[in-house]
Amino acid sequence: MSHFILKRDLPLWYEARPWLDVRSNDEHTLYAYRIGQALLEVDKTADPAIVLPAIMLHDIGWKKLPEDKLTQAIGPSPKYPELVRVHEVEGAKIAAEILERQTDISFNIQHITDIIDGHDTRPEAISNEDALMKDADKLWRYTRHGIIKMEGWFKKTHAEIHDILVDFVTPQLLSDAGRSLAQAYLASSEADLHLNALMALEKNDD
Ligand SMILES: [Fe+2]
Numbered sequence: 001m002s003h004f005i006l007k008r009d010l011p012l013w014y015e016a017r018p019w020l021d022v023r024s025n026d027e028h029t030l031y032a033y034r035i036g037q038a039l040l041e042v043d044k045t046a047d048p049a050i051v052l053p054a055i056m057l058h059d060i061g062w063k064k065l066p067e068d069k070l071t072q073a074i075g076p077s078p079k080y081p082e083l084v085r086v087h088e089v090e091g092a093k094i095a096a097e098i099l100e101r102q103t104d105i106s107f108n109i110q111h112i113t114d115i116i117d118g119h120d121t122r123p124e125a126i127s128n129e130d131a132l133m134k135d136a137d138k139l140w141r142y143t144r145h146g147i148i149k150m151e152g153w154f155k156k157t158h159a160e161i162h163d164i165l166v167d168f169v170t171p172q173l174l175s176d177a178g179r180s181l182a183q184a185y186l187a188s189s190e191a192d193l194h195l196n197a198l199m200a201l202e203k204n205d206d
């Protein structure tokens with residue numbers, strides 16, 4: 001039972017997983033993959049056979065880097081920002097090898113690896129598929145899973161992470177589908193943040 005992973009992409013998951021067991025990249029990838037499917041439900045113009053394999057393989061390059069530097073390569077004030085580019089280049093190489101090994105299905109290896117090689121450092125999208133891949137990747141940060149992870153990595157509160165999502169992440173989203181989904185996630189996050197205080201409001205409080 002592979003639940004929401006498509007039969008086509010299951011061999012990719014098995015090949016990617018040993019590369020993803022650092023900094024919760026395996027869990028992050030599963031969330032991003034499912035979010036990618038949601039974006040594809042809204043944006044019918046993008047090719048799922050590009051978007052979903054690209055999501056599945058996009059972060060496999062991180063494992064080539066020293067684990068102790070990974071968390072310090074990303075986030076609000078990264079110490080090793082240059083490593084972000086390295087994980088893209090290494091990831092694209094490993095992805096090409098994985099995709100070439102798949103003999104039952106022919107993937108568009110060039111397009112998928114072009115997306116991976118630039119998924120974090122290239123601010124614009126080279127295609128609709130690239131836009132959805134990038135947005136699915138970022139939208140993981142809005143999930144409960146992503147928020148809890150970032151609170152731990154960056155030693156920030158939920159409220160601080162929420163503000164980062166609003167001020168820095170949301171403006172980077174590239175698709176209408178991604179922007180709409182972000183608003184729904186932010187609404188849920190804000191309700192979480194203020195639920196207890198609102199429930200405790202008394203009539204004469206202002
Ligand atoms: Fe990445």
Ligand SMILES: [Fe+2]
Nearest residue numbers: 028058059137
């Ligand atoms: Fe990612």
